[in-house]
Amino acid sequence: QVQLVQSGAEVKKPGSSVKVSCKPSGGTFSSYAISWVRQAPGQGLEWMGGINPFFGTTNYAQKFQGRVTITADESTSTAYMELSSLRSEDTAVYYCARDARSDYLYFDYWGQGTLVTVSS
């Protein structure tokens, strides 16, 4: 059974950074791309970007370009999402999600979510 286990909730000050981790269990880590999706309170889902650990390539939504960095550490089989220059609007649940190995690109497994609260 595949599980994506994320790090715990964070409370951050405006202007600071947060780094959330995502560790898949089951499957070969480098065989699957990982994306990050966030959900502000009471709002919908927003794709932030993703990484393909096998190729080491990343892709970011324009909205987050320059503020988000997605990385993968193959030695620990862990993916990370770091968001900088935090503001109150970044308060959200952040999910990692795994891309199925398919030409159609869909998220077949999701992490449990990490609540990031930005507050002074």
Add this chain to the structure above:
Amino acid sequence: DIQMTQSPSSLSASVGDRVTITCRASQSIRSYLNWYQQKPGKAPKLLIYAASSLQSGVPSRFSGSGSGTDFTLTISSLQPEDFATYYCQQSYTTPRTFGQGTKVEIK
């Protein structure tokens, strides 16, 4: 960016009802359309991928159709556990945009 528009934004239905949710893309996305179900406080769950393929383990009362710009998610007979919010998502290009969601509530 490709805009995904779902309708309705919410609906009320009874157990046993047939429910249809539509999703429209701002440009053709061929069959690169996925549907997810989300319950409060939980991560989304994949229901349908590639517009009409049922994810393993998902009940057959869920079905998807469409291609190009217009897509439909149908629940043939609504069950108590189906009350949730449903999102479509295009995977044709990045950013991989979601619809705004459709909340299915108990009538």
